[in-house]
Amino acid sequence: MIDTDTTITVDTGNCADLVAAIRGLDATAIAGEATVTIEVSGGPYACAEPLVFVHRDGPRIALIGNPGGGPSTAISFDNVGGVVVGQHRALGRLDGFVLNGIGAGSQGVHVQPGASATVGPDVTVVGFSxxxxxxxxxxxxxxxxxxxxxxxxxxxxxxxxxxxxxxxxxxxxxxxxxxxxxxxxxxxxxxxxxxxxxxxxxxxxxxxxxxxxxxxxxxxxxxxxxxxxxxxxxxxxxxxxxxxxxxxxxxxxxxxxxxxxxxxxxxxxxxxxxxxxxxxxxx
Structure with missing residues (x-):
């Protein structure tokens, strides 16, 4: 259980590490008013699978690149969707990214039935099919x-x-x-x-x-x-x-x-x- 504000840093430029950071939270509850921020730097990141958010405490999870302080963190998605928030789940905040679709890349940010998400002003979605x-x-x-x-x-x-x-x-x-x-x-x-x-x-x-x-x-x-x-x-x-x-x-x-x-x-x-x-x- 996570019961204090927690920051997870991903700076390798490897999409597998970013996916692992997101999935690694799924089996862990986020208690009370605690938040989890996944800070992403380095890159660009090249992903062969979408970033999927299905955590039951999703409103307290943020995925943050480089908002308001220079070039946004770049993530490309090769023939897949970009960021997906699963049915009846949530993502507290997404900010500081350029999400770039390559090939038949479906949707850039997809909020599925009954779900919710907040995307900050330093996000650009480009090129998805x-x-x-x-x-x-x-x-x-x-x-x-x-x-x-x-x-x-x-x-x-x-x-x-x-x-x-x-x-x-x-x-x-x-x-x-x-x-x-x-x-x-x-x-x-x-x-x-x-x-x-x-x-x-x-x-x-x-x-x-x-x-x-x-x-x-x-x-x-x-x-x-x-x-x-x-x-x-x-x-x-x-x-x-x-x-x-x-x-x-x-x-x-x-x-x-x-x-x-x-x-x-x-x-x-x-x-x-x-x-x-x-x-x-x-x-």
Whole structure:
């Protein structure tokens, strides 16, 4: 049992040592208010398996690289996912890393059903074949100020879960910058979605995205609400998106008051009221 604050140092540059440090905690309880911090330096680390967190006391575990003090610690994942938080488990904090997917590397940070995780602002996820950050049903991910770039899926994807990603950046991902579906919710105030292949912000299948004071530029569509969904894009901007700046359909709604950069009529259908199944955009 661990009953005092404990720090485990990994500085070898060997992913096997990092995996061993994480797995070595699984059979040990962390009592009371004690915390365990795994500090990772050196590297870069090349991993052939994901870093999986399933500890029952996961909220008191932190994986820390080099936050706020120079180059972040680099970990590459070869044809596997990056950081996985198992069902109904938790990770207290992840910060100070660049997580780089190589090949068919699945998701960068995957919070499975009912799980939770906090990712600090000095984390960049890049290059995974799936989405950079993903939550499943009932999962919660706090990812304020993080970066998602060059992933083969979405930057941030809430599949029924919650992602809180204020001040985050989703850049140059193959599909959407921020994508919520299946009743999922993304909170992304002051966020930026740029150069993504499909949408900057997309909510569908009963999802909600709160993107006040955010920007969508050079995507396929800036803000896109479909199938009983809602996007709050107040006080933000939509510029140079290739197809249309705003689109709403099938009983969906976009609140776009004080949204700048949108030419008159660049709302997919004239008069702002969309006949595509009863969607509506209010400015």
């Amino acid at each position: 799936g989405s950079c950050y993903v939550t499943d049903r009932g999962a919660v991910l706090i990812a304020t100020g993080t970066v998602a770039t060059q992933c083969g899926g979405h930057g941030y994807q809430a599949k029924g879960g919650l992602i809180s990603a204020d001040d985050a950046q989703a850049v140059d991902n193959a599909f959407d910058g921020f994508a919520a579906a299946l009743g999922g919710r993304i909170e992304a105030a002051r966020a930026a979605a740029a150069d993504n292949g499909s949408n900057g912000f997309r909510a569908t299948q009963g999802a909600v995205i709160i993107a006040q004071s955010s920007s969508a530029s050079n995507n396929g569509i800036g803000y896109n609400a479909q199938n009983h969904s809602y996007i709050d894009a107040r006080d933000g901007s939509a510029t140079n998106n290739a197809s249309v700046q705003l689109r709403a359909g099938v009983l969906s709604y976009i609140q776009a008051s004080n949204l700048t950069g949108v030419p008159a009529g660049d709302y997919n259908i004239p008069a702002h009221e969309l006949s595509d199944g009863g969607g509506y955009i209010a400015d």
